C-alpha cells in the first residue's frame with residue numbers, strides 16, 4: 001500500500017496534521033514503508049539519532065521509491081546514514097562561525113547591510129546534510145518571544161541593516177499569527193527595506209503554503225522567499241501549487257540547492273532541476289558546495305564536480321537558469337563564487353576568451369579609456385552620481401493623451417503603413 005493510501009485523504013493536505021504525524025523513529029519508518037533494516041544497522045542508525053533527530057513528513061516520505069530506496073534522493077536526504085557517525089578531524093560543529101558573529105541571541109550579523117534572524121530552530125523534515133545540525137532540532141532552544149524581541153531591538157538599533165533574512169530551522173514552522181507578529185515588528189523598522197524567508201516547506205511540506213499564509217506574507221511586502229529543491233523528484237503537483245501560490249502573491253521565490261554526492265552530483269540531474277525551477281517561476285539562486293559540518297563527508301563532492309556542473313549549464317541553457325556556485329568560506333568569510341575559467345589570456349589591449357562551445361575569441365579593449373581618478377570627493381565628481389530613485393515627471397502613452405498640459409491627440413507607431421503612405425503622396 002502506498003504511504004498516502006494509509007492515511008485519510010482529508011488529513012493529507014492539512015499541514016498541521018502532517019506535522020503531528022511526522023515520522024520520528026526507525027520503527028515507524030519501517031512500519032509505514034515496509035522497509036526492514038538488519039538489527040545491527042538499526043542499532044547504528046539509532047546512534048545517529050542521538051546526534052541529529054529524524055523527522056520526515058508523511059508527504060515527503062511518500063516520495064521515496066521504496067523498491068530502490070538506497071538510491072533514492074529523498075531517502076538519502078531525509079533518512080540517517082551510519083556514515084554520519086564518522087567525523088573527520090577537519091569537520092566542524094559550526095563551520096561558518098555563525099555563533100561567533102552573533103551579537104545577541106538569534107542574530108548573525110556578518111555582512112554590513114543584512115542580518116540573519118533565527119526565529120525557529122525546528123523543521124518539519126530534518127535534512128541529513130543540514131549545516132546547522134548543532135542548533136536545529138534542539139527543542140530546548142526554541143527562541144521565545146523575549147528572545148525575538150531582543151533580535152528585533154538589535155535590528156532597530158542598527159540603521160545600516162536594510163535586509164533581514166528570517167531563518168532557522170524553518171521560520172514557517174511558526175503559525176500564521178505568530179509569523180504575522182514577527183513580520184509586523186520588522187516591517188515597522190523604517191530602515192528595513194527587504195524581508196527574506198528561508199524555508200524548505202514548499203519542498204518537504206507544500207501544504208504549509210496556505211491561502212492564509214500567503215495573505216499574511218502579502219501584507220508585509222517586499223517579502224522574498226528562498227527554498228531548497230535538490231532533485232527533480234521533489235517536484236509534485238502539491239509543490240508546484242505551493243510555489244504558484246507564492247508567486248501569485250508577488251513573493252519572488254529563489255532556490256538554493258546543495259551539491260550532494262549520490263543525490264544530484266550529475267550535470268543531467270542539475271540541468272533538469274534548473275529547468276523545472278524556472279518553469280515553475282523559481283529563480284535558481286545558489287548551488288552550494290556542501291559545508292564542512294560534522295558527519296557530512298559522505299555527502300561531499302570535490303569542488304571539481306561543481307565546476308563540471310557549472311560548465312554544463314553556462315551557455316548551454318538560459319542565463320537565468322544558472323545558479324551561482326558558491327563555497328561558504330569555513331570560519332565565516334561568506335560565500336565565495338566558483339566558476340569555470342572563461343578568460344584564457346589578457347594583454348594591455350586584448351582579452352582572449354573561450355565560450356561554452358570551446359570557441360576561442362578576442363575582445364579588443366578601448367584605446368581611449370580615461371580612468372576617473374577617485375579621491376572620494378563625490379561632490380566634485382563628474383560621474384552622474386544622482387542616486388535618488390528616478391521619478392517620472394512627464395506623462396507618456398495613454399497617460400499623455402489624458403493629461404491637461406499636452407495637446408497630443410493621437411499616438412501613432414513610427415512605421416505605421418497608412419501614415420508612411422500618406423507621407424509618400
Ligand code: SF4
Nearest residue numbers: 123126127130169200
Ligand atoms: S530545512 Fe534547512 S534548517 Fe531545516 S534541516 Fe533542512 S537544511 Fe537544516
